[in-house]
Amino acid sequence: MTAIFVRALPLAILAAAATPAMAAVEVTPSAGAPVVELSVTETVLGAPDTATFSTGVTSKAPTASAALRQNSADMDKVIKQIVALGIKREDIQTSGINLAMDYEYGTDGRQPRFIGYQVSNTVSVKVRQIDKLGAILDSVVSQGANNLSGPSFSIDDDSAAQREARDKAMKRAEAQAMDYARRVGFTGVQVLAVSEATYNASPFGGGEMKVMASRDMVAAAPPVEGGQVGTSVTVNVTYQMTR
Incomplete structure (x- = not known):
């Protein structure tokens, strides 16, 4: 993706895109020369090495305290099972x-009837061995988890992919800036400002698995395919044309 703006001085301050990671460089321009601003995005695909999913237990009881006690006992079993599967405690985080x-809703038009309380406890889990993900999901359900959501895939250390995407983006930006410069009678370009945003995305979109299971459900291990994830770098570069 490329966005292009060509204008004369004065040079406005270049704002970076919203980012999880950002870098910026600026140089004072000379008077009189036109300026071209480019926003270029490059994406590098790679096989994911981590997956994150959410799981938990929803419990119901006539009173709030009974629902909480039941939920705590059931959730303790699920967390112990996750740890027993080799997942480190630092890769497990309570998310809610x-x-x-709790109400019962009839089909005869009557007002909902209060029947008690329900408690939900959810944890996010990071799995660093994707080939074991299906078996892990099966195992937590067998231990009482009745909520599943995810997975989302990522690359734990994508610094190499970021460098590759950054290099491609900067080369494409410079080539496009040179093309504009030659078209208006200039022979070169000088970088005045650079900012960067990086992010990760799946080329398959935001698909998500969600399961509400009964307490006595014993699941078959679901097949899981990691596919590829994209590491994208957007560079916003301002060039001054030179002779």
Whole structure:
């Protein structure tokens, strides 16, 4: 993706795109020469080496305290099973605990009837051996988990992919800037400002698995394919044309 702006001085401050990671460089321009601003994105695909999913337990009981006690006991079993599968504690994080009133909704037009409380406890889990993900999902369900969401895939250390994408983006930006310079009678370009944004995305879009399982459900290990994930770098570069 490329966005292009050509203008004369004065040079406005170049704002970076919203980023998880950003770098910026600026140089004072000379008077009189036109300026071209380019925004170029390059994406490098790679096989993921980590997967993240959410799992947890939803429990129901006539009172809030009973629902919480039941949920805590069931969730403790699920977390112990996750740890027993070889996942480190630092790769398990509680993402939400929710207590809500529970109602029964009839089909005859009557008002909903209060029947008790429900408690949900959810953890996010990072798996560093993707080939074991299906078996892990099966195992946590067999131990009482009745909520599953995910997985999302990523590359744990994508610094090499970032460098490759950055190099491609800068080369394409310079080639395009030179093309503009030659078209208006200049012979070279000088970088005045650079900013960068990096992000990760799946080329397959944002598909997500969500499962609500009954407590007595015993799942077959689901097949899991990691596919590829993209590491994208967007460089915003301002060039001044030179002779």
